[in-house]
Amino acid sequence: MSTSFRLSVAAAAMAGICTLAPSVSLAQSEEASADASSSSDQSDLVARGEYLSNMAGCRHCHQARDGEPYAGGRVILTPFGRLMSPNITQHEPSGIGGWTRDDFEGALRRGVNKEGGPLYPAMPYNRYTLMSDEDIDALWAYYQTIEPVFNEVETIQLPFPYNVRQGVAVWKELYFEEARYEPREEWDDQLNRGAYLAEGVAHCAACHTTRNSIGGPVADQAYQGAVVDGWYAPNISGSVDSHLNKFDQETLTAYLANEHPDGLAAFGPMYQVADSLSKAERSDVEAISAYILKRAEDDPEGEADEVAELSEDAMARGAAIYEGNCLSCHGDDGMGRDGLAARLVNNGGVNGDNPVNVINVLLQGIEPRNDWGQMPSFYDSLSDEEIADVTNYVRASWGNEVPRLATALDVERARGVAQLDMTGDTDLTAACPVVSLEGVSDGTRDAVRAVADGPVQEGELQDAVASLENDLSDAEYTRKLTVMTSLYCDALAELDEDISEADFRERQLAFMNELNNAIANDG
Incomplete structure (x- = not known):
């Protein structure tokens, strides 16, 4: 019996109204207990959200040097130019103070902003889409407790055509698929937990998977290394050259937890990951390392790279x-x-x-x-x-x-003095999307090739799109988009062997923007 209940009964007895007091007091006690339970549940949810936010590294991306936590302003370097992380405090309008839970979920799981426009994939929504409803709820509960900070951030600082969000919508059609993590029956709880965290919350593949010339992940080069934000995330696949080969589960867990096994310390962006994981539950870090090592077992070994000789x-x-x-x-x-x-x-x-x-x-x-x-x-x-x-x-x-x-x-x-303009020493076709061209006529291929000898002009793709519609009349939009993008990429690399990587990317993105318009106009 609660203290409030006992005191109420005693007081009522002294006043001679015992028949009423217990029922009123009991109702108040139950209501107070329910409120306390609800408050405790909410506190637990917020704490879980804070834990997940730490594992996801949200603060590292959304805090500028010498800035306030989550207030944004950190410069993110991409192959296409600079982006700045947005303010995700509860400030309105410079943060997400006016957002709903559905708006928040849309950003994390579907890569769309409050207005429904596509987000740039510097935000790893193609990884966060795997997160559970419960974890999205927890993150939302936590972010509602973040103190509002006024900080207006011009998030997009990219040159044309990369500053056109329509091109991002096209990118999403090619490389994004909304999904949820599905546990594998043949794996135990630790491996499934590790897979959920590594593939979703901690988004390891977002940095360590090779990207093609337009920033799309190369599916058959998962975890084989990539340059992200000006730093190289090394190969941690199961290939013969993988840097994972030096680790067992004990040392990998220690490395991820920022414990410097054998003097091996993380630096660059990986230090931020290790710093976050050092605050995580040991069982979660062990689960991640177990999964990373397990998934590598199914990767092809490949061939060792030729060693460069130093004079x-x-x-x-x-x-x-x-x-x-x-x-x-x-x-x-x-x-x-x-x-x-x-x-x-x-x-x-x-x-x-x-x-x-x-x-x-x-x-x-x-x-x-x-x-x-x-x-x-x-x-x-x-x-x-x-x-x-x-x-x-x-x-x-x-x-x-x-x-x-x-x-x-x-x-x-x-x-940062000059942009590296690599010409002639990179196989640009290796960065082109690889798709089946079954059913695509020579006429369509020639029509695409004809526009690859210079920057694509407005309305120039109508003939090529009409030919493709005739070839693949029943195909979905994504299929048509990938076929045309692949054809153009291959033709561009073949026709202009001396084109720089920067120009190669820019021409492709401009083509994708115009292609999206042409397909829409074709009906």
């Missing part, structure tokens, strides 16, 4: 720079110093396919973290050539082997 002169130049600037912390064996400097040997962030991670660290430095010392920036003290030389030395020493050497041009690009 003796270049090795000597790099060694001299390393000795003068790096040796005192990282050691002559590259194994680092516990609590001071990370190990450079067999480190996936160091000897990945792309040298950009080492270049970025040398240019940007790393602030002191926990019990680790500061990594100084060499932005002003070393030239582009010197940074390239020491990068190559580190990536080719102590048994490290890499398929690509750094150049001064790589460093210049990382400094």
Whole structure:
């Protein structure tokens, strides 16, 4: 019996009205108990939402340097230009204060904003779509508790044609499918939990899966590495060159939890992931590592990349720079110093396919973290050539082997001084969508090829679309879109062998915008 009930009965007896007091007091007690239970349930829901938000890394993306948590303004680098993360505090109108729960779910699961327009895929909604109703509810409950912060953010800072959201709608038709995670019966609870977290909440594949020339994930290159936001997320698939090969479940769990097994510390954006997971339940981190290792078992091994050879002169130049600037912390064996400097040997962030991670660290430095010392920036003290030389030395020493050497041009690009305009050394057709062309006539192929010799003009695709409609009259919009995009991509790469990657992307996006209009006009 509650205290309030006992006191009410006693008081009523003294007043001689015992027949009424117990029923009134009992109703009040039950109502108070229900309110307390509801309040407790809501608190639990908010706490769960905060936990999920941490695992998803929401704060890392939605907080600018020296900015307020969740108030947005962080610059996100993409192959197409700059985006800025939006304000997701409860401020109205600069945040999401005017949003409903359905608006919130639409952004996470369907990639649409409050008005129903498509969101840019820098927001990993193609991963968050796997999340459960219960977890969406929890996140929504948590974000409703975030204090409003006024911060108007111009989220889209892309040049034409990438600033046209219509092109994003086309991208979504090609690469986005709404879905929910379905547990696999043959897996135990740990593997299914790990798959749900890794594929959905923590969105590992969003960074580690190779992208094609228009930013679409390449399905048969899942977890094989990609450059994201100016950093290289290494290959963690089951291929022969995978950096996952150095881990077992115990060491991978420790690495993900930011515990630096054998001096192996995360840096760059992966540090943010490890920082988040260090606050997660151990069982969840273990589940993620178990899944990542399990899924790799089904990947094809592939062939090992050819190792790049560093000349003796270049090795000597790099060694001299390393000795003068790096040796005192990282050691002559590259194994680092516990609590001071990370190990450079067999480190996936160091000897990945792309040298950009080492270049970025040398240019940007790393602030002191926990019990680790500061990594100084060499932005002003070393030239582009010197940074390239020491990068190559580190990536080719102590048994490290890499398929690509750094150049001064790589460093210049990382400094933000110039855009790297790679021509002639990339197989652009490898980035084209691969689709079945069964039923597509030579007339349609020729019509697409005819518009690939220059930037596509308004109305120029009507003949090609009409021909395709004749070929695939019963096909869905997505099928027509992928066929035309694939044909144009292949033709563009073949007709202009010297086209830069930047121009290649821009021409494709412009084509996709015009194609969307042409298909719509055709009816």
